[in-house]
Amino acid sequence: MSYSGGFLLHLTQRCKKLPKQMKQIHSLIITNGHLLYHRIGPSSSLSHQWMPTLLYNALINAYHIHNHKALLLFTHMLANLATPNTHTFPPLLKISPLPLGTALHSQTLKRGLLSDPFILTTLLAFYARNNLLPHARRVFEEVPIFCIVACNAMLNAFFINGDMEAAVALFERMPQRDVFSWTTIVNGFASNGNFAASIRFFGKMMRHRDVLDGLVKPNEATYSSVISSCAKLDGKAALDCGKQVHGYVVMNEAKLGVIVGTSLIHLYGKLGCLSTADNVFRVMVVREVCTWNAMISLLASHGREKEALDMFEDMKQDGLKPNSITFAVVLMACSRGNFVRKGLELFQSMCLDFGIEPMMKHYGCVIDLLGRAGHIEEAVEVIRNMPFQPDASVLGAFLGACRIHGAIELGEEVGKKMLKLQTQHSGQYVLLSSMNAEKERWNRAADLRREIMEAGIQKSPAYSMVHVT
Incomplete structure (x- = not known):
């Protein structure tokens, strides 16, 4: 049975997160000859002319989590004379090692695609990821007009490479900022170990007209980053700051999200506020495995090993599958509570019942x-x-x-x-x-x-x- 290129393109876009189906669609595309470039006559439609490129782009985007497959498709694309466009290069740049990424940069320049903001932003992120900050700066300077996405990418590049002074300087020059701009600076200070600066910048954010006028609203990433910074401080300052952020979340958010709730459990647990951490856990509408892990670890670390093991059973009853971190914390609970037989049973069940191969931390x-x-x-x-x-x-x-x-x-x-x-x-x-x-x-x-x-x-x-x- 023959399938049109448009139909297969639609299937590719719909099934790109389904590996088994993608392989079947890929086979159909090949057997129907849609990846071969033909010399198109004047009567051919533009969509027919670009069909091989569109299909290659869709396949590369679907396979980009498998580096070698996406890169192999790109070589086939060039061999079959299908023309790469602005949608071809971003997924490839996200997965390419340094030498290949620079070659792709050359390809975009050769094909006249370097003026595209999406490609420029992806190139910027590529060089930042490879610790080539001067290259990222030069790419950023080539952005033709103000682009908040490119600015945010450059902020991220600065903090990845530890240059928070340059990041703040760029932030202050930006004519427009969104929540990602603010969060990048808050998270940048935290990631570079300056937790007090992260908290101060969050305070500046909350007093700024961007927030007061409703143009910007903190999101879960913002809250989580500043709460994690609070947890890195010692004593009363950490607790006071964490409580203020917690209070703001309660007053302004419809519900306590998984990321923020889990961060608060870590904070209160580190400061020994077990009852407060437990209250946070109880009011959370949705709890993921990471949330249960945080609470089990908290109980195990504060001499309540039996409760930690009981919570592990509750987690399984709740329909969640434990992961390697879960087993690390329950094994720690068994060790501290002297539950030898239970600990050995759990260690055996990791592989037998849950298919989790023990790692060094589990053996420890x-x-x-x-x-x-x-x-x-x-x-x-x-x-x-x-x-x-x-x-x-x-x-x-x-x-x-x-x-x-x-x-x-x-x-x-x-x-x-x-x-x-x-x-x-x-x-x-x-x-x-x-x-x-x-x-x-x-x-x-x-x-x-x-x-x-x-x-x-x-x-x-x-x-x-x-x-x-």
Whole structure:
């Protein structure tokens, strides 16, 4: 049966997120000969003339998450003399590595497409992603007229490359700003570790005429970014700022979204406000896996391990499928609550029941679980049977168990491996030294302390903090 190019183009656009159907449509396009460019006569319609280009563009856009397939289609497109246009290059630039991206840049210049704002913006983002800020600047300067999308892309380029001074300078020069402009600066400060500046800029946003006149309204990304910045601060300032943002959301939003709600749970959990975090969780209309993960982790971190495991069961009853992060936090709950059998059952169920391959962090939790309970030999067996070499986190959990249960010889063996992995980490030297001191092996303890000094390793000073509410 023969299908028209227009019909197959429509199917491609409708099914681009359905991989199985896309393969079938792709086969039909090939077998019907629609990807071949023909020398079109004067009587042919313009849509017929451009059909191969349109179909290639649709296929590239559908396959762009599979880098090699989209790039292969582009080479076929050139080989079959179909003409790339302004819709061809943006999806390719989003997936191309640096050398190929610069070649595509040359293609756009050669074909006279570089004046298109969409291509310019995608090129700008491409160079920013590859840490070529001067190239991104030059592309931005080629934008023919003011374009808020290009300006936002340039703001994003500055913050990706850590130049927040230039980002703010551009922001101040923009004749028009939208919520993405404001959010990019708020998030830029946060992403570069200047959390206080992120909060101050959010305050400036809320007092600015853009917001007061209703031209701009903060969105979930804005709220989430500033709440995350609050969580990075210490003490009362973090709590006060977080509560203010929370209050604004309650007053101005119809419902508490997943992203903002989850960020608030993280904030209140970090500050030890368990009841407030629980209230946020309860009022949320929609809860995703990340929300449950945040609440389970919060309970596990504050000595309420049984409640964390109960919530894990509630999550499954709610019809949500746990992910690898979920299992990491429930295994941590089992470890801290000394639920050895339950933890091992959960570890087994990861792969058997949910198809999740255990990662290093899961093995670290299991080693910690067995080590805390004194099952040193079982922990050794798990380490030996791991499908990959244990890293410092797994060995560190085992070393801590050796210290607790006095397995000094095993501890020495593991400690030597850890010192090779983390030569500049003072904690491993100190722990090994303490283990030897507890067994009155004073010479060995002194030797390890001396090694710290000779290697020039700095021990981080300890401190205590009391938060008064």
